[in-house]
Amino acid sequence: MLIGLILFPLIFSLMIFILPKNLTKYATIFYSVFSLSWMGMVVKNISSWTNPFFTENYVFSSNLPSSLLLVLDGISLIPILLTQLLIALILWMLLANQKEDKSTYSLIALMHFGLNGVFLCADALGFYIFWEVTLIPIYFICAIWGEGKRMPITLKFFLYTFIGSLCMLVSFLYLYQIQPEGGNFSIANIFNVDMSATARFLVALGIFIGLAVKIPIFGFHNWQADTYTSAPFYGSMLLAGIMLKMGLYGMYRWLSPVFAGPLCCDLQWYIIILCIIGVVYGAIIAITQTDLKRILAFSSFSHVGLIAAGIMTFSHSGWQGGLLQMFVHGLNIVGLFYIVNLIEQKYGSRDLNKLGGIATQNKWLAIYGMILVLGTTALPLTNGFPGEFLLLKSMFEYQFLTALFAGTTIIWCAVYMLRLYQKVFFGEESKLVLSGDSSLSSIEHFILIIFVLGVLVLGIFPQLILGLSESTVLNYLTQK
């Protein structure tokens, strides 16, 4: 069952190289539909909603103290669902854009393989391997199809993440080595060790650095805005929509168990402080930007800071809110990136000052944009609201002061999002907008409607997502 989620993208990724060019389109459609329906089948087969839903173990090598251990529970189900959905949507967007380069599709499929692996693998070494595997295709995507000074920017991104993940690997190696004879890298064993408070702190720090670079958390974020801006639109989507969730997911699965014992210093507090600084800092920077992609980059930086802070409180509302917000943020940011991409395609710019008055030319785009912007600003009855509410609640329970600062995110977000919306869609039509092509094709409508439905449906029924992880989160938190 679960192995299909990993194998199928890999097979497709190789297949597409061999297939003739004119079949790429059909193969991609088939692939996206197949992976969605496979996911549907997996969900349908879940018989009991107790933890974990599925476990599969494949032993690769008798010489490695590790195996391909796949676990699907509530915590991994949500990012997995998000991945399948977004990958399919991104592929459709590429098809709608008439992108013909088949290596793009192949790389995205390879990315899909790595992402599914990261979210499913419950073996530290396997997790690390998949984690690194995702780095290769995104490196290619950004470096080949990017814009601007893409080479140094992409290399910076690569080095940042590589350094981070090596820190994580050292922590895992340490956890393995202090196990008694016959230990292995599986999640059950690797955290079941005794260590001093100092060692525990260092291990947690190593894992945290690896995750923090990917999320990114304030202090580790230097690569983010440049990379998002210079990457092609689907690269930014993959980065902001899914890869970022790898870090957040890692906090649930790989960071929180380290906090089960005493640490020699209050790392939890420091991490939350960093996250909150990120929330405020990202938002303020976002207000001053004029490049649409940079605004989205900093907005995403600001939003994930809150999610990470919520997770680090280790409270029920924080965890549930974090999971919901992971899903919602992925959906909204990708939708917004798509709108930015459409604007850039049709009007030739994504500079705030050169745009304006799109609403009068292209009312549908304005409507879709409005709903997505409102979703991001967490208006009640949109999908951003319940997650943000739960996260802020967890912050309040943790400490009043942090909650005070974190709470400003709603105001900040409204400021930069509405500024963006007003400058782009309202006002006098700029020259570019007048000369641009203002129609939407039916497939573009179709893709945007999916995002809009996501905003509305999850805004009214957040339980659709929250229900999936409820029992797992309870289980996790009571064990701790």
Added chain:
Amino acid sequence: MNTPSSYLPIIIQLLVALGFVITTLVASHLIGPKRKGNKKDEAFECGIDGVGNARVPFSIKYFMTAILFVLFDVEVVFFYPYAVNFKEMGWHGFAAVSIFVGFFLIGFAYVYKRGALEWDK
């Protein structure tokens, strides 16, 4: 038995040999008469003036011949111990030496065919 002092005779022998060489060289240099002059310092070439530099490249053929000679010369060196132990080593030894000689013959054939011995080429 196996102490450093048992190597003493060797060292003395070494010192004597070295001392002899150095003494004779230095002494002859000091004692002998010295006269300098243009003609005197020139290399003696049957009374004819020397022309050019003595360090001209030699034809590679000389080296080839010399090296090949050394190789086959060494082969002969190996035959001495075999000749001494001819009877004791029996057929086994004979086979070993035959293989050894065989290799040399093959090498010789190769050298010959490659034209290393053709002086005029």
Added chain:
Amino acid sequence: MSVIIVILLTAILVLFLHIFEGRQWVNPLAILGLSLSFIILCLENNSLWGDYSSMIYMTQFAKVFTGTAIIFTILVFFINQSRLKLEEDTNNGDKLGLVLFSLCGAILLFTFTNITMLFLGIEILSIPLYVIASSSKHDLHSNEAGLKYFLMGSFATSIILFGMALIFGATNSLDIMTISEYFSQAEISKMAALGAFFVGIGFFFKVAAIPFHFWTPDVYEGTPSIWATYFATVVKIASFGAFFRLYILLGNVDNSPLYKVLVLIIILTVVVGTLTALVQENAKRMIAYSSIVNSGFLLMFFLNPSSDILSYFGLFILGYGLATIGIFSAIVYLESIGNSNGFEGFDGLGRSQPLFSLGVAICLLSLAGIPLTVGFLGKFYLLMSLSFDQWWMILLVIASSIISIVYYFRIFNGMYFSNKKASAIVAPEVVSPYLNFVVGFCALSLIIIGLFPDFYLNIFQ
């Protein structure tokens, strides 16, 4: 043992085929002979070769290393075949013969049980290589390489010989088991310690550890690329195979006279090697320094020797060798279309030869230690073999891996992301099928063994 005989006979046949009007069959014959010897190696039982004082013993370790060396040589010959299509070489038979002779020396280095054999092995391995290094007669760099290699190599060999003499003086034996027993005593004489020290220094020369590395970049750069491949892989394996066996045997590791020197040299090698590789402007020199850094990593395996380490050591060196051969075949291709050895020679290769450069890219990723390749597993096992008391070594591996990304990716970036109108695009010549085969073989085995290391590791048991 029959392996050595088969290779030797092949070498002689190759020499004669070349002079008797069979020039185009020389290379295929050499490959055939090596394949035959590989098959024989697989069928042969591990055995002590009893004749002539039992000086050769084919252990399982020796067997795997011999097999690896043979396969690498076959790959080098395949690369050579691609060159023969393009140019007439009147000395090809000689070169192949010399390489085969030196391979015999390499096998002696894996199998010796007597340090006389060790010395013979080193000499048989090295002497043909001095000729090979300067085989491009009219190229000054090649001549320089040959002379440098000869001087440095014979210097190293004589130091090893001196060390051996001291060890013999102390232990009164040339047999390696006796020597090993002597060294496992609590107290060893100063003479023996000094001997071990000198043998170690000599081997540091041979494996190009810093500060004994100065010959490596010049030799790799000057030697014709095809044979530089052989130097960087088979010779490296051979030297390391011998050194590792010797180090374990001279064991008693904790108070081994070599231990402190070893630690110092590892640190120097990895730090200086990595930093120097960073500033190279020539792909061959970069590979030379990367091979030095890898020597440093391989030396780290010496720190905690155990029975498992042998196979991990083998895995690491396999990954290094395959990847290096892959990159060298790209260099050979670029030279054949007249590109320079600088990094700019790689510009645009990804677009003009997509499949070929995919293979090269996998080799580079493996060297950089990215997962799903042997290179990653090698580094992973290296980290596993180090205990956390040696945390500074772990730090060294990690830091060096990160910096190495920068210099490996310079080739990578040139191949795929360069906008420059590069000569690789201007000359859209096809890559020779032999080169394609070599790169494909290297890349596939890197991935397959990277996914299923059991294929390789289980042979050691």
